[in-house]
Amino acid sequence: MTVLTRSAGFVGAVFAPQVHVTYAVLWTAAYEALVAGHDWRPTGGTALRAATVLAMLLYLRLIDERKDESYDRVHHPDRPLVTGLVTAAELSRAGRIVMAVVLVANAFYSPWSAVVAAAFFGYAAMLTPLERRFPRLRDDPLVNIAVVYPVQLLIGVFLAVSAGSPAVRPLLVFAFAFLHFEFARKTAWAATPRMYSATALGPVGSALAALGFAVAACGFTGRWWPYAILVLPIAALAAFLSRRVPAWPKPAAMLFLIVLYSALIVDGVA
Numbered sequence: 001m002t003v004l005t006r007s008a009g010f011v012g013a014v015f016a017p018q019v020h021v022t023y024a025v026l027w028t029a030a031y032e033a034l035v036a037g038h039d040w041r042p043t044g045g046t047a048l049r050a051a052t053v054l055a056m057l058l059y060l061r062l063i064d065e066r067k068d069e070s071y072d073r074v075h076h077p078d079r080p081l082v083t084g085l086v087t088a089a090e091l092s093r094a095g096r097i098v099m100a101v102v103l104v105a106n107a108f109y110s111p112w113s114a115v116v117a118a119a120f121f122g123y124a125a126m127l128t129p130l131e132r133r134f135p136r137l138r139d140d141p142l143v144n145i146a147v148v149y150p151v152q153l154l155i156g157v158f159l160a161v162s163a164g165s166p167a168v169r170p171l172l173v174f175a176f177a178f179l180h181f182e183f184a185r186k187t188a189w190a191a192t193p194r195m196y197s198a199t200a201l202g203p204v205g206s207a208l209a210a211l212g213f214a215v216a217a218c219g220f221t222g223r224w225w226p227y228a229i230l231v232l233p234i235a236a237l238a239a240f241l242s243r244r245v246p247a248w249p250k251p252a253a254m255l256f257l258i259v260l261y262s263a264l265i266v267d268g269v270a
Helices: 003-014 017-036 044-067 069-075 088-109 111-133 141-148 150-163 168-184 196-219 225-241 250-269
Strands: none
Touching: 003 044, 017 044, 017 150, 017 168, 017 250, 044 069, 044 088, 044 111, 044 150, 088 111, 111 141, 111 150, 141 150, 150 168, 168 196, 168 225, 168 250, 196 225, 196 250, 225 250
Protein backbone atom coordinates (compact mmCIF):
# COMPACT_ATOMS: atom_id res chain seq x y z
CA MET A 1 0.00 0.00 0.00
CA THR A 2 1.48 3.34 -1.06
CA VAL A 3 1.86 6.34 1.25
CA LEU A 4 -0.76 8.20 -0.79
CA THR A 5 -3.24 5.33 -0.44
CA ARG A 6 -2.65 5.07 3.29
CA SER A 7 -2.96 8.83 3.71
CA ALA A 8 -6.28 8.79 1.86
CA GLY A 9 -7.42 5.94 4.09
CA PHE A 10 -6.45 7.91 7.19
CA VAL A 11 -8.32 11.03 6.07
CA GLY A 12 -11.39 8.99 5.16
CA ALA A 13 -11.34 7.21 8.54
CA VAL A 14 -10.92 10.14 10.91
CA PHE A 15 -11.55 13.38 9.03
CA ALA A 16 -14.73 12.84 6.93
CA PRO A 17 -13.86 15.29 4.11
CA GLN A 18 -17.47 15.94 3.13
CA VAL A 19 -18.30 17.03 6.68
CA HIS A 20 -15.20 19.13 7.28
CA VAL A 21 -15.22 20.79 3.86
CA THR A 22 -18.85 21.79 4.38
CA TYR A 23 -18.08 23.10 7.86
CA ALA A 24 -15.03 25.10 6.74
CA VAL A 25 -16.92 26.70 3.85
CA LEU A 26 -19.98 27.51 5.98
CA TRP A 27 -17.90 28.95 8.82
CA THR A 28 -15.86 31.16 6.49
CA ALA A 29 -18.80 32.35 4.41
CA ALA A 30 -21.01 32.94 7.46
CA TYR A 31 -18.32 35.01 9.16
CA GLU A 32 -17.79 37.18 6.09
CA ALA A 33 -21.54 37.58 5.55
CA LEU A 34 -22.11 38.55 9.18
CA VAL A 35 -19.47 41.28 9.19
CA ALA A 36 -20.51 42.51 5.73
CA GLY A 37 -24.09 43.01 6.90
CA HIS A 38 -25.59 43.03 3.39
CA ASP A 39 -24.69 42.51 -0.27
CA TRP A 40 -21.98 40.00 0.61
CA ARG A 41 -20.42 38.01 -2.21
CA PRO A 42 -17.65 35.38 -2.04
CA THR A 43 -14.23 36.29 -3.45
CA GLY A 44 -10.91 34.62 -4.06
CA GLY A 45 -10.02 35.55 -0.49
CA THR A 46 -13.06 33.61 0.68
CA ALA A 47 -11.75 30.49 -1.04
CA LEU A 48 -8.30 30.91 0.50
CA ARG A 49 -9.75 31.42 3.96
CA ALA A 50 -12.03 28.38 3.67
CA ALA A 51 -9.12 26.23 2.45
CA THR A 52 -7.00 27.50 5.33
CA VAL A 53 -9.69 26.70 7.90
CA LEU A 54 -9.99 23.21 6.43
CA ALA A 55 -6.21 22.76 6.65
CA MET A 56 -6.23 23.95 10.27
CA LEU A 57 -8.95 21.46 11.16
CA LEU A 58 -6.92 18.70 9.50
CA TYR A 59 -3.83 19.75 11.46
CA LEU A 60 -5.79 19.48 14.70
CA ARG A 61 -6.86 15.98 13.70
CA LEU A 62 -3.24 15.02 13.04
CA ILE A 63 -2.24 16.38 16.44
CA ASP A 64 -5.10 14.66 18.27
CA GLU A 65 -4.42 11.32 16.62
CA ARG A 66 -0.90 11.29 18.03
CA LYS A 67 -1.94 12.77 21.38
CA ASP A 68 -4.65 10.13 21.91
CA GLU A 69 -2.61 7.12 20.82
CA SER A 70 -2.25 5.54 24.27
CA TYR A 71 -5.97 6.02 25.03
CA ASP A 72 -6.97 4.66 21.63
CA ARG A 73 -4.87 1.53 22.05
CA VAL A 74 -7.18 0.57 24.91
CA HIS A 75 -10.53 2.04 23.89
CA HIS A 76 -10.35 2.45 20.09
CA PRO A 77 -8.09 -0.26 18.66
CA ASP A 78 -9.44 0.39 15.16
CA ARG A 79 -7.89 3.86 14.90
CA PRO A 80 -5.48 4.26 11.94
CA LEU A 81 -2.44 4.99 14.09
CA VAL A 82 -3.13 1.97 16.30
CA THR A 83 -3.73 -0.40 13.38
CA GLY A 84 -0.59 0.79 11.62
CA LEU A 85 -2.38 2.31 8.64
CA VAL A 86 -0.19 5.36 9.28
CA THR A 87 2.82 5.95 11.50
CA ALA A 88 3.54 8.74 13.96
CA ALA A 89 6.41 9.89 11.74
CA GLU A 90 4.07 10.15 8.76
CA LEU A 91 1.57 12.17 10.77
CA SER A 92 4.33 14.54 11.87
CA ARG A 93 5.53 14.94 8.30
CA ALA A 94 1.99 15.58 7.08
CA GLY A 95 1.56 18.22 9.78
CA ARG A 96 4.70 20.04 8.67
CA ILE A 97 3.51 20.01 5.05
CA VAL A 98 0.10 21.40 6.01
CA MET A 99 1.75 24.11 8.08
CA ALA A 100 4.16 25.13 5.32
CA VAL A 101 1.47 25.32 2.64
CA VAL A 102 -0.85 27.40 4.84
CA LEU A 103 1.84 29.84 5.93
CA VAL A 104 3.22 30.39 2.44
CA ALA A 105 -0.22 30.82 0.83
CA ASN A 106 -1.38 33.30 3.45
CA ALA A 107 1.91 35.21 3.57
CA PHE A 108 1.39 36.17 -0.06
CA TYR A 109 -2.23 37.18 0.57
CA SER A 110 -2.03 38.85 3.99
CA PRO A 111 1.14 38.76 6.13
CA TRP A 112 -0.78 39.38 9.35
CA SER A 113 -3.10 36.45 8.69
CA ALA A 114 0.00 34.29 8.24
CA VAL A 115 1.20 35.50 11.65
CA VAL A 116 -2.10 34.42 13.24
CA ALA A 117 -1.90 31.08 11.42
CA ALA A 118 1.62 30.59 12.79
CA ALA A 119 0.30 31.30 16.29
CA PHE A 120 -2.42 28.69 15.74
CA PHE A 121 0.08 26.02 14.65
CA GLY A 122 2.44 26.85 17.49
CA TYR A 123 -0.28 26.66 20.13
CA ALA A 124 -1.76 23.44 18.72
CA ALA A 125 1.66 21.77 18.60
CA MET A 126 2.35 22.84 22.18
CA LEU A 127 -0.73 21.08 23.59
CA THR A 128 0.67 17.54 23.47
CA PRO A 129 3.91 18.21 25.39
CA LEU A 130 2.00 20.42 27.84
CA GLU A 131 -0.50 17.65 28.63
CA ARG A 132 2.33 15.15 29.08
CA ARG A 133 4.22 17.51 31.36
CA PHE A 134 1.16 18.57 33.37
CA PRO A 135 -1.34 15.66 33.58
CA ARG A 136 -3.98 17.91 35.17
CA LEU A 137 -4.35 19.70 31.83
CA ARG A 138 -5.50 16.39 30.40
CA ASP A 139 -7.37 14.90 33.35
CA ASP A 140 -9.28 17.88 34.75
CA PRO A 141 -12.27 18.32 32.40
CA LEU A 142 -12.80 22.06 32.79
CA VAL A 143 -9.09 22.86 32.77
CA ASN A 144 -8.73 20.80 29.60
CA ILE A 145 -11.51 22.74 27.88
CA ALA A 146 -9.92 26.05 28.95
CA VAL A 147 -6.51 25.02 27.63
CA VAL A 148 -7.60 23.36 24.39
CA TYR A 149 -10.38 25.71 23.27
CA PRO A 150 -8.09 28.63 22.31
CA VAL A 151 -7.09 26.75 19.15
CA GLN A 152 -10.66 27.20 17.94
CA LEU A 153 -10.58 30.87 18.90
CA LEU A 154 -7.38 31.32 16.91
CA ILE A 155 -9.13 29.99 13.80
CA GLY A 156 -11.77 32.66 14.33
CA VAL A 157 -9.08 35.31 14.82
CA PHE A 158 -7.46 34.16 11.58
CA LEU A 159 -10.74 34.70 9.72
CA ALA A 160 -11.14 38.13 11.29
CA VAL A 161 -7.63 39.30 10.44
CA SER A 162 -7.61 37.79 6.96
CA ALA A 163 -10.99 39.34 6.15
CA GLY A 164 -9.87 42.68 7.55
CA SER A 165 -12.65 42.86 10.12
CA PRO A 166 -11.26 42.04 13.59
CA ALA A 167 -14.42 42.89 15.55
CA VAL A 168 -15.11 41.01 18.79
CA ARG A 169 -18.87 40.43 18.41
CA PRO A 170 -18.71 38.25 15.27
CA LEU A 171 -15.96 36.18 16.89
CA LEU A 172 -18.22 35.52 19.86
CA VAL A 173 -21.05 34.28 17.62
CA PHE A 174 -18.92 31.46 16.25
CA ALA A 175 -17.09 30.83 19.51
CA PHE A 176 -20.37 30.21 21.35
CA ALA A 177 -21.86 28.26 18.44
CA PHE A 178 -18.94 25.84 18.52
CA LEU A 179 -19.11 25.57 22.31
CA HIS A 180 -22.76 24.58 21.94
CA PHE A 181 -21.74 21.75 19.64
CA GLU A 182 -18.79 20.78 21.83
CA PHE A 183 -20.86 20.54 25.01
CA ALA A 184 -23.86 18.96 23.30
CA ARG A 185 -21.85 16.12 21.80
CA LYS A 186 -20.35 15.37 25.21
CA THR A 187 -23.63 15.37 27.11
CA ALA A 188 -24.96 11.95 28.10
CA TRP A 189 -26.55 10.26 31.09
CA ALA A 190 -23.84 7.60 31.11
CA ALA A 191 -20.85 9.80 30.34
CA THR A 192 -17.50 8.35 29.36
CA PRO A 193 -14.21 9.88 30.62
CA ARG A 194 -13.88 11.71 27.29
CA MET A 195 -17.23 13.45 27.74
CA TYR A 196 -15.52 16.22 29.68
CA SER A 197 -18.45 18.56 30.10
CA ALA A 198 -20.81 15.84 31.35
CA THR A 199 -18.30 14.45 33.83
CA ALA A 200 -17.41 17.92 35.14
CA LEU A 201 -20.84 19.56 35.26
CA GLY A 202 -23.03 16.49 35.40
CA PRO A 203 -25.41 15.54 32.57
CA VAL A 204 -27.99 18.21 33.42
CA GLY A 205 -25.38 20.94 33.91
CA SER A 206 -23.72 20.04 30.63
CA ALA A 207 -27.08 20.11 28.82
CA LEU A 208 -28.01 23.51 30.25
CA ALA A 209 -24.58 24.87 29.32
CA ALA A 210 -25.05 23.62 25.75
CA LEU A 211 -28.37 25.46 25.51
CA GLY A 212 -26.85 28.58 27.06
CA PHE A 213 -24.08 28.67 24.47
CA ALA A 214 -26.65 28.36 21.67
CA VAL A 215 -28.62 31.29 23.11
CA ALA A 216 -25.43 33.37 23.38
CA ALA A 217 -24.45 32.60 19.78
CA CYS A 218 -27.82 33.79 18.52
CA GLY A 219 -27.76 36.86 20.76
CA PHE A 220 -24.39 38.10 19.57
CA THR A 221 -25.52 38.12 15.94
CA GLY A 222 -27.37 41.34 16.75
CA ARG A 223 -30.41 40.09 14.86
CA TRP A 224 -33.77 38.81 16.06
CA TRP A 225 -34.39 35.93 13.64
CA PRO A 226 -31.63 33.55 14.88
CA TYR A 227 -33.69 33.01 18.04
CA ALA A 228 -36.09 30.95 15.91
CA ILE A 229 -33.25 28.48 15.35
CA LEU A 230 -33.20 27.81 19.09
CA VAL A 231 -36.08 25.41 18.53
CA LEU A 232 -33.41 22.83 17.62
CA PRO A 233 -31.42 22.87 20.89
CA ILE A 234 -34.58 23.35 22.95
CA ALA A 235 -36.14 20.24 21.38
CA ALA A 236 -32.89 18.31 21.93
CA LEU A 237 -32.73 19.47 25.55
CA ALA A 238 -36.33 18.41 26.16
CA ALA A 239 -35.69 14.97 24.69
CA PHE A 240 -32.56 14.57 26.80
CA LEU A 241 -33.98 15.76 30.10
CA SER A 242 -37.05 13.55 29.65
CA ARG A 243 -34.62 10.65 29.14
CA ARG A 244 -36.19 9.77 25.81
CA VAL A 245 -32.60 9.64 24.52
CA PRO A 246 -29.45 8.49 26.36
CA ALA A 247 -27.40 11.40 25.03
CA TRP A 248 -27.94 14.81 23.46
CA PRO A 249 -28.82 14.02 19.82
CA LYS A 250 -25.64 14.86 17.92
CA PRO A 251 -27.53 15.49 14.62
CA ALA A 252 -29.45 18.28 16.38
CA ALA A 253 -26.21 19.93 17.48
CA MET A 254 -24.78 19.70 13.97
CA LEU A 255 -28.01 20.96 12.45
CA PHE A 256 -27.93 24.00 14.72
CA LEU A 257 -24.54 24.99 13.30
CA ILE A 258 -25.59 24.32 9.71
CA VAL A 259 -28.86 26.24 9.95
CA LEU A 260 -27.35 29.20 11.84
CA TYR A 261 -24.39 29.55 9.47
CA SER A 262 -26.53 29.07 6.35
CA ALA A 263 -29.04 31.65 7.58
CA LEU A 264 -26.25 34.16 8.23
CA ILE A 265 -25.02 33.65 4.67
CA VAL A 266 -28.50 34.16 3.21
CA ASP A 267 -28.98 37.24 5.35
CA GLY A 268 -25.64 38.65 4.23
CA VAL A 269 -26.34 38.01 0.57
CA ALA A 270 -29.77 39.61 0.81
